Amino acid sequence: QSHVQIYGVVDAGVLAEYGTPAGNTTGIGSGLASGSRLGFKGSEDLGSGLSAVFVLEGGYHVDTGAMGQGGLIFGRQAFVGLRGTFGTVTVGRQYSPYYQAIRDVADPFEDGMAGQATNLMAGNYRMDNSVVYATPRVAGWSAEVAYGAGEETDKLAVNDARKRQFSGMLSYTQGPLLVMLAHHHREDALLPDHVRHTALAARYTLGDVMGHVAVADNRGLAAERSRDVLLGVTWKNGPHRVLLSAIARNDRSAAQRDARQLGAGYLYGLSPRTDLYAAYGHIDNDNGAAFTVGNATDSGNGNAAVNLGLRHIF
Amino acid sequence: QSHVQIYGVVDAGVLAEYGTPAGNTTGIGSGLASGSRLGFKGSEDLGSGLSAVFVLEGGYHVDTGAMGQGGLIFGRQAFVGLRGTFGTVTVGRQYSPYYQAIRDVADPFEDGMAGQATNLMAGNYRMDNSVVYATPRVAGWSAEVAYGAGEETDKLAVNDARKRQFSGMLSYTQGPLLVMLAHHHREDALLPDHVRHTALAARYTLGDVMGHVAVADNRGLAAERSRDVLLGVTWKNGPHRVLLSAIARNDRSAAQRDARQLGAGYLYGLSPRTDLYAAYGHIDNDNGAAFTVGNATDSGNGNAAVNLGLRHIF
Amino acid sequence: QSHVQIYGVVDAGVLAEYGTPAGNTTGIGSGLASGSRLGFKGSEDLGSGLSAVFVLEGGYHVDTGAMGQGGLIFGRQAFVGLRGTFGTVTVGRQYSPYYQAIRDVADPFEDGMAGQATNLMAGNYRMDNSVVYATPRVAGWSAEVAYGAGEETDKLAVNDARKRQFSGMLSYTQGPLLVMLAHHHREDALLPDHVRHTALAARYTLGDVMGHVAVADNRGLAAERSRDVLLGVTWKNGPHRVLLSAIARNDRSAAQRDARQLGAGYLYGLSPRTDLYAAYGHIDNDNGAAFTVGNATDSGNGNAAVNLGLRHIF
Known part of the structure; x- marks a missing residue:
C-alpha cells in the first residue's frame, strides 16, 4: 500500500454533435475534457539520488464501463x-515527446473538449515498446528523446507491421515563457516510406492570461504535406477558466484540403479537483477535407460539437 | 490514496445444477451469493453541502480470472x-431504480444464490449512458428517476440499437416498513415497440424476522404479458441467517408459460464481512416455459440448483 | 482501504532472440525476469486462529499496455x-502444487529469464476452477493437493473441454535442505487419455551458494514419454546474484527429440525491490525437437536469447 499511489479521472457529460453522417445527435459521453482513467504509480528511493519509477494507467468509458484504448488494461x-x-530513462508504452508540445504548450484545451488541437493537428500520442530518455532541466533547457521498437519480437513476421518511431523535443523556459521544438518520425508499416511531423510551440503568461502559438509541419506518405498554425488564449481567474483557440491547416498538396477550427471553452472549478465544463468546437473543411470535432476520448463524427460535463480528478 | 477507497467481494463455491441440457452437473462457480467484484470509489467535499462522488466497479470470475459482464472493466x-x-445527480453506467425494488426490497436473497427473484422476475439491472436523479429522503419519502440515452453518439447508425430507457422508483419508509413502487420502460432495439415493467414491493421487520412481498406486472413485445407474485422471509439471529421465498409467475398470454419457484438459503457469518452459505432453488416450468435457476453471476442451466460457498467482503 | 493491499511487479527490458523463424530479432519485452503484474490481496482475522484470505492478481504487458494471460483481468x-x-483451503484460479516444485525448488531462475527451467520442463502453471488444500508445516513436512474441476458447469457440453486436473506436492525442509516431490495429472480434452508429470526437486544452501537438482518424468498422450534432469546453482553476495543451470531432456519415445539447455543469469540489486538483470539461455534441439528459449512472459521464438532488463517490485 505504501509503495503505490492510486489516482484517476472520472469525466462524463452530454455530447451534442452536428453535421455527422447521422445528422445531429445528442448523447452521453465519457472523458470529454480529460480521458477517464485509473492509474497506479510509485517511486522508490534507491539512494545516491537514484529512484525507480513506474506508472500503470488505463482508460475506461464511464458511460458503458468498457475499457479504453480498444481494450488495453493500461492503454x-x-x-x-x-x-x-x-x-x-523509462521503458514501456509511453507518450511521445512530440505530444507534449501539442498538449502541454500549444493547446489551451490541453487536448480535450470540442476545441482540442488534435482535431486538426497530429498528436502522435503513444509509442509502444519505447525507450524514453529525458534530461534534467539545466538553465531552463531540457530535452527528451524516444525510440519505439517496431515489435520485432513478434512471433510472426507478418505482424511486424508497426514500424519504428523516433520522437524528440527540446524545451526552454524562462520566467513566463515556455518554448518547445518537437519532431516525430514514424516508419510506415507497409511502404519504405515514413511520416514526419515537426512542431514549434510557445506559451507566454501575463497575469491572468496565457497566450499560445504553434506551427507544425507535416510530411506524410506520397509527398503529402501540410502546415498548421495555432493561436490560443487561456484566461484564469479564481474558479473561472476560459479557453479560446483558432487553428488553420494549410494543405500543401494538390488536393488543397485545408481546414480551419475555432474552439471556445469554459470551466468552473468547484474545487481544484472538480470542474464543470462547457465547450464548443467548429471546423470548416475545404475540398473534401474530413476533419471532425472530437474530444479527449473520441475522434468525433461531425464538424461541430458542444460538450457539457463534469470532471473529477482523484 | 486518500482520495479513493478500494472495496470488493470475492465469492466462490460449489455449484450443482439439475435438469440442465447436459444432465446434472457439479463444478466450481464464482459469485454465487454476490457477484465477485473489485471497486474504486470516492467523494470530495466541495463545501456548502455539495460533494462530488464516483464509483468504478468491475466484476470478475474468481474461478477463471476472467472479467465479468462480458469483458467490461467496470461493468x-x-x-x-x-x-x-x-x-x-450521477452520469454513467448505473443500476436502474427498478432494480432496487427487486434487490433491496422484494428479494430475501438480495438477487443472489439459487433462490434469487430474478430467476423468474425481470431485473432491469443496469443502464448505459444514463443520468440518474435521486431525491433526498423527506418524511420517509424518496424517489429516483433515470434516463438512459440510446447510444446516439455511435459512429454508425446501425449501432444505434440499444434504445432509450426510462426507470423510476418511489419509496416510503416508516419504522419497520419499507414500500417501493418502481417502473421501467425500455424501447425495443428494432421494433417500434417497448417493454414495460411495474413492481410494487414491501418489506416489514418484526424482531428477528423480515417479511417480503412483491407484485410485478410485465408487458413485453407483441402483447406478451405476465404477472409475478413473491412472498419471502428473512430470519436473522446472531451469525445465522435463513432466507425463504416463493414466486409464482402467471403468464397472461395464450402460451400460458407459467412457472413457480421455491428458494431456501442459509448463511453463517464467520464475521460481518465473511459468510459461509448454502442455498437451494427449484423451478416448475409449465407449457414449455424455460426459466432456469441461476445465481448472482450466472443465469443458470437447469431447473434446480444447490450452492455451497464462501463470500468475503473487503 | 485497510482491508486490501496492492502489490505488483513492473519488469521491462531488451529481448534479443536468435534462430527464430524471422532470424535474429531485438526488441522491447515485458516481464522477462518476472511477469509484470498488479495484485490485490487481503486477509481477515476471524478469531480462533481462523482467517479469510484472498488474492486477485492480473498480468499485463508493460511494453504495450495489454492484459496478460490472453486477456484475463486476474489471470x-x-x-x-x-x-x-x-x-x-482455497477456491479459484490457482497455481498447481506441481509448479511450486519447478519454480520454488528446482529452478535457480525461479521460472524467469532466458535460462528458465520451463523452456524444457513442464510447468503446469495454473488450474481454473480449482480447490487447493495446503497442510500446515509439521516437523519440516508439508503437503498440498489440488483438484481442478473441468468446467462442467458450462452452458454447452462442447465447451466442456478442459478436463479435470489433479496436482499434489509433498515437501520436507530441514536446515539448509528443501526437498519436494510433486505429481500432476491432467485429463485430455478430447481423448480418453491423460498427461502425467512427476518431479523430484531439491535445493541445498551452503553459505552464499545454493545448489539445485531436479528430475522429472513426463508421460504424454499416445505413449509419449520423456525425462528431464536439472542441475543448477544460485550464488548470492550483497547486491550480486548469479544463476546457472543445465537441463537435459531425454525423449524416450521413438522420435528421440532430445534437447539440452544452458542458462546463465546475473542480477544486481539496486534495492531489495529493484534489480537490474542480464541473462542468456541456449537450447540444443535434436531430431526436430522445437524447444524455444522464452522468459517469464513469453514462450520464445528462437533457440537462444539474451535478456537485459529492470525489475521493480511494489
Missing part, C-alpha cells in the same frame, strides 16, 4: 525506469 | 456526479 | 479461502 501509459541526476 | 457500475441538499 | 491468480490450524 494510456505503462512504464518503468530509473531517475537520477543524469535524467530519467 | 458493474461506473458513474460520477454531484450530491447536495437537492439530492444526487 | 495470474484469483482465489478466496480459509486458513486455520488445519491448514488452508
Whole structure:
C-alpha cells in the first residue's frame, strides 16, 4: 500500500454533435475534457539520488464501463525506469515527446473538449515498446528523446507491421515563457516510406492570461504535406477558466484540403479537483477535407460539437 | 490514496445444477451469493453541502480470472456526479431504480444464490449512458428517476440499437416498513415497440424476522404479458441467517408459460464481512416455459440448483 | 482501504532472440525476469486462529499496455479461502502444487529469464476452477493437493473441454535442505487419455551458494514419454546474484527429440525491490525437437536469447 499511489479521472457529460453522417445527435459521453482513467504509480528511493519509477494507467468509458484504448488494461501509459541526476530513462508504452508540445504548450484545451488541437493537428500520442530518455532541466533547457521498437519480437513476421518511431523535443523556459521544438518520425508499416511531423510551440503568461502559438509541419506518405498554425488564449481567474483557440491547416498538396477550427471553452472549478465544463468546437473543411470535432476520448463524427460535463480528478 | 477507497467481494463455491441440457452437473462457480467484484470509489467535499462522488466497479470470475459482464472493466457500475441538499445527480453506467425494488426490497436473497427473484422476475439491472436523479429522503419519502440515452453518439447508425430507457422508483419508509413502487420502460432495439415493467414491493421487520412481498406486472413485445407474485422471509439471529421465498409467475398470454419457484438459503457469518452459505432453488416450468435457476453471476442451466460457498467482503 | 493491499511487479527490458523463424530479432519485452503484474490481496482475522484470505492478481504487458494471460483481468491468480490450524483451503484460479516444485525448488531462475527451467520442463502453471488444500508445516513436512474441476458447469457440453486436473506436492525442509516431490495429472480434452508429470526437486544452501537438482518424468498422450534432469546453482553476495543451470531432456519415445539447455543469469540489486538483470539461455534441439528459449512472459521464438532488463517490485 505504501509503495503505490492510486489516482484517476472520472469525466462524463452530454455530447451534442452536428453535421455527422447521422445528422445531429445528442448523447452521453465519457472523458470529454480529460480521458477517464485509473492509474497506479510509485517511486522508490534507491539512494545516491537514484529512484525507480513506474506508472500503470488505463482508460475506461464511464458511460458503458468498457475499457479504453480498444481494450488495453493500461492503454494510456505503462512504464518503468530509473531517475537520477543524469535524467530519467523509462521503458514501456509511453507518450511521445512530440505530444507534449501539442498538449502541454500549444493547446489551451490541453487536448480535450470540442476545441482540442488534435482535431486538426497530429498528436502522435503513444509509442509502444519505447525507450524514453529525458534530461534534467539545466538553465531552463531540457530535452527528451524516444525510440519505439517496431515489435520485432513478434512471433510472426507478418505482424511486424508497426514500424519504428523516433520522437524528440527540446524545451526552454524562462520566467513566463515556455518554448518547445518537437519532431516525430514514424516508419510506415507497409511502404519504405515514413511520416514526419515537426512542431514549434510557445506559451507566454501575463497575469491572468496565457497566450499560445504553434506551427507544425507535416510530411506524410506520397509527398503529402501540410502546415498548421495555432493561436490560443487561456484566461484564469479564481474558479473561472476560459479557453479560446483558432487553428488553420494549410494543405500543401494538390488536393488543397485545408481546414480551419475555432474552439471556445469554459470551466468552473468547484474545487481544484472538480470542474464543470462547457465547450464548443467548429471546423470548416475545404475540398473534401474530413476533419471532425472530437474530444479527449473520441475522434468525433461531425464538424461541430458542444460538450457539457463534469470532471473529477482523484 | 486518500482520495479513493478500494472495496470488493470475492465469492466462490460449489455449484450443482439439475435438469440442465447436459444432465446434472457439479463444478466450481464464482459469485454465487454476490457477484465477485473489485471497486474504486470516492467523494470530495466541495463545501456548502455539495460533494462530488464516483464509483468504478468491475466484476470478475474468481474461478477463471476472467472479467465479468462480458469483458467490461467496470461493468458493474461506473458513474460520477454531484450530491447536495437537492439530492444526487450521477452520469454513467448505473443500476436502474427498478432494480432496487427487486434487490433491496422484494428479494430475501438480495438477487443472489439459487433462490434469487430474478430467476423468474425481470431485473432491469443496469443502464448505459444514463443520468440518474435521486431525491433526498423527506418524511420517509424518496424517489429516483433515470434516463438512459440510446447510444446516439455511435459512429454508425446501425449501432444505434440499444434504445432509450426510462426507470423510476418511489419509496416510503416508516419504522419497520419499507414500500417501493418502481417502473421501467425500455424501447425495443428494432421494433417500434417497448417493454414495460411495474413492481410494487414491501418489506416489514418484526424482531428477528423480515417479511417480503412483491407484485410485478410485465408487458413485453407483441402483447406478451405476465404477472409475478413473491412472498419471502428473512430470519436473522446472531451469525445465522435463513432466507425463504416463493414466486409464482402467471403468464397472461395464450402460451400460458407459467412457472413457480421455491428458494431456501442459509448463511453463517464467520464475521460481518465473511459468510459461509448454502442455498437451494427449484423451478416448475409449465407449457414449455424455460426459466432456469441461476445465481448472482450466472443465469443458470437447469431447473434446480444447490450452492455451497464462501463470500468475503473487503 | 485497510482491508486490501496492492502489490505488483513492473519488469521491462531488451529481448534479443536468435534462430527464430524471422532470424535474429531485438526488441522491447515485458516481464522477462518476472511477469509484470498488479495484485490485490487481503486477509481477515476471524478469531480462533481462523482467517479469510484472498488474492486477485492480473498480468499485463508493460511494453504495450495489454492484459496478460490472453486477456484475463486476474489471470495470474484469483482465489478466496480459509486458513486455520488445519491448514488452508482455497477456491479459484490457482497455481498447481506441481509448479511450486519447478519454480520454488528446482529452478535457480525461479521460472524467469532466458535460462528458465520451463523452456524444457513442464510447468503446469495454473488450474481454473480449482480447490487447493495446503497442510500446515509439521516437523519440516508439508503437503498440498489440488483438484481442478473441468468446467462442467458450462452452458454447452462442447465447451466442456478442459478436463479435470489433479496436482499434489509433498515437501520436507530441514536446515539448509528443501526437498519436494510433486505429481500432476491432467485429463485430455478430447481423448480418453491423460498427461502425467512427476518431479523430484531439491535445493541445498551452503553459505552464499545454493545448489539445485531436479528430475522429472513426463508421460504424454499416445505413449509419449520423456525425462528431464536439472542441475543448477544460485550464488548470492550483497547486491550480486548469479544463476546457472543445465537441463537435459531425454525423449524416450521413438522420435528421440532430445534437447539440452544452458542458462546463465546475473542480477544486481539496486534495492531489495529493484534489480537490474542480464541473462542468456541456449537450447540444443535434436531430431526436430522445437524447444524455444522464452522468459517469464513469453514462450520464445528462437533457440537462444539474451535478456537485459529492470525489475521493480511494489
